[in-house]
Amino acid sequence: PSSSTMKTLLAVVVFLTLGLQLAEGLDESFSQIIRVGKARVSCTFSLSYTSTSVDLSQSSARCSPKNKRIKSTTQTLTAPSGYVFQVTMSINKPNTKIVKAEITEAPEKETTEAPEKETTTSKEETTEAPETTASGEESSTESQEGKKVTTSEESLPGDWVMVQARGQHDNPGDYFEKSLAEYKAGFEANGESWLGLEKIAELTASGTWELEVVVEDWSGETKRATYGDFSVGTGPRYQLTAAEYDFSSTLWDALRYHNGAPFSTIDQDQD
Numbered sequence: 001p002s003s004s005t006m007k008t009l010l011a012v013v014v015f016l017t018l019g020l021q022l023a024e025g026l027d028e029s030f031s032q033i034i035r036v037g038k039a040r041v042s043c044t045f046s047l048s049y050t051s052t053s054v055d056l057s058q059s060s061a062r063c064s065p066k067n068k069r070i071k072s073t074t075q076t077l078t079a080p081s082g083y084v085f086q087v088t089m090s091i092n093k094p095n096t097k098i099v100k101a102e103i104t105e106a107p108e109k110e111t112t113e114a115p116e117k118e119t120t121t122s123k124e125e126t127t128e129a130p131e132t133t134a135s136g137e138e139s140s141t142e143s144q145e146g147k148k149v150t151t152s153e154e155s156l157p158g159d160w161v162m163v164q165a166r167g168q169h170d171n172p173g174d175y176f177e178k179s180l181a182e183y184k185a186g187f188e189a190n191g192e193s194w195l196g197l198e199k200i201a202e203l204t205a206s207g208t209w210e211l212e213v214v215v216e217d218w219s220g221e222t223k224r225a226t227y228g229d230f231s232v233g234t235g236p237r238y239q240l241t242a243a244e245y246d247f248s249s250t251l252w253d254a255l256r257y258h259n260g261a262p263f264s265t266i267d268q269d270q271d
Contacts, residue, residue: 042264054101061096082107082252163195180268204231225251237262
């Protein structure tokens with residue numbers, strides 16, 4: 001990089017189908033911590049929806065730990081695509097059930113072309129960092145805290161480390177529902193991968209790291225969210241820092257609710 005302070009950049013590529021103005025519908029899976037009083041559960045949601053409504057017959061949720069039971073709660077969910085939902089659900093009674101769900105907010109930028117498929121897709125990716133980065137005309141934008149963040153038309157300058165790659169491959173839909181031990185060590189299969197908490201914590205323990213999330217839809221359009229301050233703390237909590245969101249980003253700030261949170265898995269709720 002041309003700046004006087006060397007920056008090492010971290011790339012997270014998450015390929016999801018956006019389908020912002022949907023005619024045929026979108027299937028999207030994501031996780032969120034649910035809080036009801038002193039009770040906290042980690043839930044994975046699989047929602048099927050169009051731009052105006054949620055198909056309850058095709059939507060589901062799973063929450064852990066199983067010994068936490070909540071008769072009824074209404075929660076606000078923010079999906080990686082930028083859609084915001086208000087969901088009424090029962091948790092582990094005996095199973096988790098979505099009783100009602102409606103869309104309360106949609107991403108600002110919308111397209112009129114619906115995706116050809118309802119499943120997610122990705123380009124073939126590698127977990128190895130490229131030796132060089134794409135070049136392009138650079139520009140400086142001001143982040144939320146007023147810090148200058150340099151971007152380019154193609155990509156941010158610097159060396160890339162692939163932390164996570166997700167997409168439509170031959171893996172099962174719950175491929176990323178793994179134990180804390182697996183997330184600590186890292187895993188990879190059929191083009192989907194997770195670098196590992198121990199490795200990420202080691203990498204981000206020193207230096208300045210930026211996080212870039214890249215999402216690509218069926219038409220090949222990409223959206224990006226950039227964070228000027230990224231790190232993962234040491235175990236056992238592996239606390240996330242994802243701050244200094246660049247407001248020139250084209251992707252919704254889906255990590256704002258998770259900044260400062262410890263890492264939770266299906267077998268280890270640390271929040």
